[in-house]
Every structure is written in C-alpha cells, then in structure tokens.
Amino acid sequence: MRPFIAPSVLAADFANLQQEIEMINQSDASYVHVDVMDGIFVPNISLGIPVVEAIHRHAEKPLDVHLMIIDPDKYLQRFKEAGAAHITVHYEACNHLHRTLDEIRRLNCKAGVALNPHTPVELLKDIIHEVDLVCLMSVNPGFGGQKFIEHTYTKIENLKKLIVQTGSKAQIEIDGGVSMSNASALIEAGADILVAGNFIFTSKNPIETINNLKNIA
Numbered sequence: 001m002r003p004f005i006a007p008s009v010l011a012a013d014f015a016n017l018q019q020e021i022e023m024i025n026q027s028d029a030s031y032v033h034v035d036v037m038d039g040i041f042v043p044n045i046s047l048g049i050p051v052v053e054a055i056h057r058h059a060e061k062p063l064d065v066h067l068m069i070i071d072p073d074k075y076l077q078r079f080k081e082a083g084a085a086h087i088t089v090h091y092e093a094c095n096h097l098h099r100t101l102d103e104i105r106r107l108n109c110k111a112g113v114a115l116n117p118h119t120p121v122e123l124l125k126d127i128i129h130e131v132d133l134v135c136l137m138s139v140n141p142g143f144g145g146q147k148f149i150e151h152t153y154t155k156i157e158n159l160k161k162l163i164v165q166t167g168s169k170a171q172i173e174i175d176g177g178v179s180m181s182n183a184s185a186l187i188e189a190g191a192d193i194l195v196a197g198n199f200i201f202t203s204k205n206p207i208e209t210i211n212n213l214k215n216i217a
C-alpha cells in the first residue's frame with residue numbers, strides 16, 4: 001500500500017510559510033502536519049492557534065494537528081475552528097482520554113492519540129475502537145531532526161495486531177526521523193501515514209522528496 005505523507009511544517013521556513021504550504025499543495029502529500037508545543041508537555045514552544053489559521057488559509061490538504069500540550073480539552077474547539085481536520089492528543093497528557101476523543105469526534109474531526117516512545121501500545125486496548133489514528137512517536141517529542149528510534153518497528157507490529165484483533169479502523173502514523181532509509185520498512189511493518197519534517201524541508205527538491213516517499217515500493 002502507498003503511504004499517506006504528512007510533511008511537518010515545523011521544519012519549514014516560518015518566514016515564508018505561504019510558499020511552503022503552496023509547495024505542499026503541489027505535491028503528492030495527503031496532509032499538512034502541524035506541531036503545537038506548549039513548553040510544558042515538551043521542552044519547546046512552536047506555534048499556536050493563529051498560525052494554524054494562517055496555514056489553513058493556504059492549505060489545500062487537510063490539517064493534521066499534533067497537540068503536544070497539557071490540558072488539550074481547553075483548546076479542542078478552537079483548533080477545530082482554526083481548521084484542524086485531525087486532532088491528535090497525547091496519551092500522556094490526558095486524564096480522561098475517552099472523554100477527550102469523544103469531544104474531538106463531536107467536533108467532526110478525526111480523533112488521534114499519540115504515544116511517546118516509552119508508552120506501550122497495549123495501553124490502548126480499551127480505547128482503540130474509539131480512535132481514528134494512532135501516532136507513534138519515533139523520537140521524543142519536542143524537536144525536529146532527531147534520530148529515529150528503532151524500537152518503533154516492534155511497536156508498529158504490536159499495534160497492528162491490536163487493531164486487527166479488535167476490528168478497529170485506526171490508522172498508524174509514524175512521527176519523527178522518517179526518511180527514505182526507513183520509509184519502506186515502516187510501511188512493511190504496518191504504517192499508514194508517514195510524517196516527515198527535516199527530510200523534506202532540507203532537501204533540494206521538497207516536492208520530489210515528498211513524491212518519492214509516497215511512491216516508495
């Protein structure tokens with residue numbers, strides 16, 4: 001299966017965001033991945049609601065919004081209004097994940113759950129049927145350009161088993177350190193969506209890089 005590609009604008013040139021989004025529009029990317037960081041859940045601050053709105057004004061692809069924030073419930077509605085199509089919250093940041101996912105779906109967004117590298121996929125056993133997308137972090141969240149964690153392959157395989165066993169329709173997204181050197185192995189292991197930031201935006205021809213990731217055998 002060909003993967004869905006979600007370029008992460010965290011690695012884009014923020015001073016030329018419109019141009020960067022137009023580049024994504026012209027590519028075979030399926031989504032625009034937008035990383036929101038609060039400086040509390042992760043040791044970095046990235047962008048917030050006004051920037052999501054600005055991206056949405058130019059994007060022709062749905063926005064895949066990854067919230068690396070504590071207390072995401074407070075802001076779900078506002079991210080929806082800003083243009084999010086997918087809202088992904090962190091398992092580690094939600095005391096009442098079932099309620100949070102319900103609210104995301106009530107807003108007519110796809111409901112995603114992200115797991116940090118140390119969080120076992122088995123913890124999703126009693127919620128997987130309510131999840132549209134599981135984002136497996138293949139780096140520690142907070143920064144782009146980090147090294148891919150190899151244990152992710154085992155997590156993909158275990159998550160795939162859980163999804164098949166429970167009849168869940170959840171898609172598997174991989175976020176962090178994705179490049180041409182691991183993309184086909186990730187797809188083979190069961191990944192549906194590949195997020196890539198630095199690999200795309202530091203390449204000479206980002207459109208070609210996106211299309212190559214998409215068409216990887």
Ligand code: DX5
Pocket residue numbers: 008010011033035066139140141142143144145146175176177178195196197198199
């Ligand atoms: C990390 C972010 C990722 C990041 C990926 O906290 O969630 O989406 O932008 O960047 P690369 O592909 O450069 O590892």
Ligand code: ZN
Pocket residue numbers: 008033034035066175195
């Ligand atoms: Zn992300």
